[in-house]
Amino acid sequence: MYFSNFVGVIALLIAIYIFWKIRFIILLTFAAVALATAVNYLVQLLMKSGLKKRSVSIVVALFLLLLIFAVFLLLIFPPFIDQVQQSLSLLPLAVDRIEAWLMWLQETVPEQLVGEIQKLENLTRDLPGIATQLVGNFYSIFSGSLGVLLNILLVTVVMIMLLASPRPYIRLFLAFFPSFYRRRAAKILKKSEIALVGWTKGILFNMLVITLLSWFGLSILQVKLSLANALLAGLLTFIPNLGPVLSCIPPIVLALIDAPWKALAVLILYILIQQAESNILTPLVMKQQVSLLPAVTLLAQASFAIFFGFIGLFLALPLTVVAQVWIEEVLIKDILSSWNKNKRSL
Template sequence: MSFGAWIGLIVFLLSLYVLWQIRQLLLLLFTAVVIANSLNILVKLFQKLGMRRGVAIALSMLLLLTTLIGFFSVVLPSFATQFQQLALLVPQGIEKLNTWLDFFLNRLDPELIDSLPDTKELTRQLQPLLNQLLGGGISVFYSSLGALLSMLLLLALTLMLLADPIPYRQGFIRLFPSFYRRRVDKILKLCDQALQGWLVGILFNVCVITTLSLIGLLILGIPLALAQAMLAGFLTFIPNVGPTLSVLFPMAIALIEAPWKSLAVLILYIGIQQVETNLLTPIVMAQQVSLLPAVTLLAQVFFATFFGFLGLFLALPLTVVAQVWIQEVLIKDVLDRWHNDSENNPNEPEPS
């Protein structure tokens, strides 16, 4: 390998190291890109109504800020109060389950009971963890100065990308060789379409699941129905893992009143997930990039491992963008055009 090739390899490795060190900042930048791409839908809609782009951007940002302020000032305090109540009710639900299990185990064979794990010891070990996660985690998160600064930086980046996206787009394109820049511009357009399709689909699912969960929990008379419905809608952003987590809290609370309500909550959430899988997903998937379930699950594990909770939350849009790049660059531009020598020279005999 020549000296210049070694220098290039060293520079490449150093670049990878720098990118790894600033991975959280890059993830924040990607979040800003997703939000800017989402707001651009409103901007284009306002422009069709005759507004100038500057006015449309200002109105879109105003709607975003109004939504955020309304959420933090109206919805979040009541939700936080309910969440604190939830932190008190979940251990009660576990105690109820423990009592119910004791009642059930007393009717079993004593030899079979000895082979079962000690549920009391297990619940005693889990209760402090639940209290810490539900009680202290929220207050620490919202009192963190770093979270506030990250939010301000996110809004600033979103506004910059939305106000004048062309220089940033052109700068990214110029990182590629000149013969490939037109192709990169086309791929970026496909990424924009895929992200917008994902956003429209996921917001539609969130609204429907939140509404169905709220109606079902109110009919069953489950306490903290609003908090449970909002949690179910929020966890819709995390496929595979989210639906499983969303059903645990209402089932635990339902045990306080009656065991059958816990089973009814489980049936309710299974029914809602069936509606999403068989009715909502086929409708919105026409606007999205189709993702295999195994690929989605592996992407969640990968991004959560390297980027934490924000990586888990953004695993789906990151996977959507990654799939577009893999399909367009690796498959279409490399593998589909890769011919072996026997294909290039049909007169060459095949090896025996």
């Protein structure tokens, strides 16, 4: 008895160790599954519209996505890169303007705040070095390294394999459950797919609307590099809590080049856009999404960022969406509810 328990504990520890060693591969696998789930929704729409063969629908869906991506690169990416380069060239001017504004502020505010303003002034002097370091780190990580390309290729190949023949993989996944629970697990898996597709549609809609609103507002305020900043705001919508804070920093710095009031106007604009997203956009699309509590979202992002780095932060929300479905169905409904019923019967 004790020996079998000891062997079971050792086997569990070995399994945890193996999963920890291959955690990055598991995360890439989930990314491929999430992409395959989203693309499969488009495949099903094409099949309903008249394309009967699944293989043809998959090819058409992938071609449409590739075409959209190519158009995005051709129309948006060149001006975006150009504006980013312009923003880097404007950084020294922005630092000079900030220092001049802080000196004026230092002459007009009470003496108690002089020390804090001097700290800000010292920080602005270090901004070019900090920005250069951040850009250098970003470039070293994402500038076409072989590892990133291989990871993208792996995710793409696995996604296509899952799309081409999903049933064997579903059966393999369900085989890990006891035979009496496989039908129930299949239903939970279907609910996870619906939740993931709904979340994907909702986040894409939010990203598009926030990009357009940011571009419109920054253009009215005549802030430099409005397109680049609007695209950055839309892309960072994928990372709630942290993304909106990061997205408002570049346009505020650029607005300070013109006037302090314009920087304040940009801050108010971004606050209004985020309030519109929280109170209008999110409730409109929430019917198709799994409702995630803000604290749960923030903790999930922090946890996955610590364990998996940037890709963990990027995939934190879809992972949380799927995990919430399984926790609600398995732990709450199947285990805890059944335990309470048995306890009452006793």
